[in-house]
Amino acid sequence: MYGGDDVHITPGMQGYIDRNNAYLTKRTQYIRDVVKKWKFDTIAVHGLYTVQEAIEDYQGSIIEPIFMSPSQAFTDSDEMAAALAYLIPSWTYSRIANPSTYYYEWTMALLEGYGFDGETSACSTSSGMAAIMTAVQPFLVHKKHHVREPRNFVATAQCYGGTFQLFNVRLMEERDIECRWVEDPTNIDEWASKIDADTRFLYGELPSNPGMGFFDVQAVADLAHSHDLPLICDSTVATPALLRPICHGADIVVQSATKTLTSSGFGTSGAVIARNNLVANIDNDDLKKDFALYIKYLPNRDSGPNLHPMQAVLTLNDMRTLRSKIDLLSQSTMKVAEYLQAHPQVESVEYLGLHNHPLHELARKYMWLVDAQHDAAYGKPVNRYGHLLSFCVKGGAATARTFFDGLQRIWRATDLGRIKSVATIPAISTHQQQGEEGRKLAHIPPNLVRLCVGAEHPDDVIADLDQALHKAGSKTAVAATGRSD
Numbered sequence: 001m002y003g004g005d006d007v008h009i010t011p012g013m014q015g016y017i018d019r020n021n022a023y024l025t026k027r028t029q030y031i032r033d034v035v036k037k038w039k040f041d042t043i044a045v046h047g048l049y050t051v052q053e054a055i056e057d058y059q060g061s062i063i064e065p066i067f068m069s070p071s072q073a074f075t076d077s078d079e080m081a082a083a084l085a086y087l088i089p090s091w092t093y094s095r096i097a098n099p100s101t102y103y104y105e106w107t108m109a110l111l112e113g114y115g116f117d118g119e120t121s122a123c124s125t126s127s128g129m130a131a132i133m134t135a136v137q138p139f140l141v142h143k144k145h146h147v148r149e150p151r152n153f154v155a156t157a158q159c160y161g162g163t164f165q166l167f168n169v170r171l172m173e174e175r176d177i178e179c180r181w182v183e184d185p186t187n188i189d190e191w192a193s194k195i196d197a198d199t200r201f202l203y204g205e206l207p208s209n210p211g212m213g214f215f216d217v218q219a220v221a222d223l224a225h226s227h228d229l230p231l232i233c234d235s236t237v238a239t240p241a242l243l244r245p246i247c248h249g250a251d252i253v254v255q256s257a258t259k260t261l262t263s264s265g266f267g268t269s270g271a272v273i274a275r276n277n278l279v280a281n282i283d284n285d286d287l288k289k290d291f292a293l294y295i296k297y298l299p300n301r302d303s304g305p306n307l308h309p310m311q312a313v314l315t316l317n318d319m320r321t322l323r324s325k326i327d328l329l330s331q332s333t334m335k336v337a338e339y340l341q342a343h344p345q346v347e348s349v350e351y352l353g354l355h356n357h358p359l360h361e362l363a364r365k366y367m368w369l370v371d372a373q374h375d376a377a378y379g380k381p382v383n384r385y386g387h388l389l390s391f392c393v394k395g396g397a398a399t400a401r402t403f404f405d406g407l408q409r410i411w412r413a414t415d416l417g418r419i420k421s422v423a424t425i426p427a428i429s430t431h432q433q434q435g436e437e438g439r440k441l442a443h444i445p446p447n448l449v450r451l452c453v454g455a456e457h458p459d460d461v462i463a464d465l466d467q468a469l470h471k472a473g474s475k476t477a478v479a480a481t482g483r484s485d
């Protein structure tokens with residue numbers, strides 16, 4: 001019950017409840033009998049928005065309408081009372097829900113749950129950070145009123161800079177909730193050694209941005225569950241087209257949909273996707289039964305990290321072609337990674353697709369282009385590793401900056417996931433705030449360049465890298481000989 005204990009159900013309200021229960025049963029059947037049988041691409045294109053619904057309710061609009069309205073009108077007080085007590089599906093007020101974000105949420109839930117033999121649901125958020133904050137907060141409550149017990153959680157140190165700040169500063173320094181960093185997430189004993197009776201959840205980013213950290217999701221999920229804890233994964237870099245952690249035992253996935261899911265670059269958005277009936281050591285049945293619905297109805301209603309309906313449809317439109325885009329982008333990135341690895345001015349390349357990468361074998365177990373076996377071009381499963389890579393330029397921080405400043409076509413921006421190639425130096429941008437120590441923990445050296453390869457022809461991306469590396473190389477040569485010409 002989400003609506004409080006003192007809801008008095010009138011006969012009029014009961015009428016609305018019965019009608020809507022029938023609707024919910026029909027929707028569940030439609031998902032089970034129709035949508036869950038579709039391939040990934042079909043779900044990405046249609047989600048739950050149907051021809052029939054469009055014609056009956058939305059004047060035939062083939063694209064999900066953008067509901068800019070802040071609130072929903074009700075027929076009478078019975079319908080209002082039932083809606084506000086969450087007894088009937090309704091959207092009520094756009095901070096809580098909205099018909100446009102509804103379609104976005106269902107597409108997210110179904111794509112992350114593709115191939116998963118169970119139910120998933122999603123809650124939209126205004127950004128990836130809002131998704132992370134709202135996914136972790138419900139597990140950090142004090143279990144008893146007026147008892148201030150110690151709380152901790154265990155997380156991969158190799159993670160997005162914003163996540164590092166959220167965990168280290170907002171939660172640990174400001175609120176005394178301990179974050180226990182795992183330095184080598186492939187070492188299951190290290191995870192296990194950090195768990196105790198006050199632990200609330202495990203958190204892992206994979207592949208990590210920008211260092212390409214990775215871990216055995218199934219093993220970490222099993223470990224979490226053996227302690228009655230949920231595993232939360234940030235799967236932004238992989239997207240559901242390459243990896244779906246819920247299928248491997250994870251309980252919750254957070255997405256910065258700002259990135260590859262909205263590759264066109266129209267705005268910021270996020271989502272929390274959860275399996276129903278998740279594992280947690282919190283005594284709250286609603287939270288465990290349908291986590292995404294729970295945060296949507298209660299904590300997020302009260303704090304307002306909701307997604308704008310306009311943004312929901314913009315992101316949704318980009319997601320329709322996710323699978324084929326990530327395939328193309330991954331193939332180009334592989335070519336770029338191979339080029340960089342062979343270049344004398346490059347010290348090292350972090351890309352999970354490279355056969356000599358220490359985490360390649362592990363990543364190969366998990367990162368597959370969804371439905372490649374149903375793709376006429378392949379007809380069998382194929383591995384793909386996404387379009388993010390990072391590399392160290394030989395000659396230290398100054399040379400890395402010369403290279404970076406020399407880029408002509410590749411954009412210098414703290415961004416990734418775009419249809420356009422974008423590069424950044426994490427130590428002076430995304431990971432600047434966490435300081436030298438924090439960067440060391442997260443393996444972010446000062447000469448590390450993060451590159452996200454776009455949909456340009458890979459030869460042109462390589463040509464730009466080549467001329468910039470040449471500039472950096474000649475500057476190093478000058479410095480070494482002390483000569484200038």
Ligand SMILES: *Cc1c(COP(=O)(O)O)cnc(C)c1O
Nearest residue numbers: 127128129160209236256258268
């Ligand atoms: C960008 C990013 C985030 C934060 O997402 P925003 O949409 O920028 O708030 C979280 N995790 C990863 C891996 C990211 O790349």
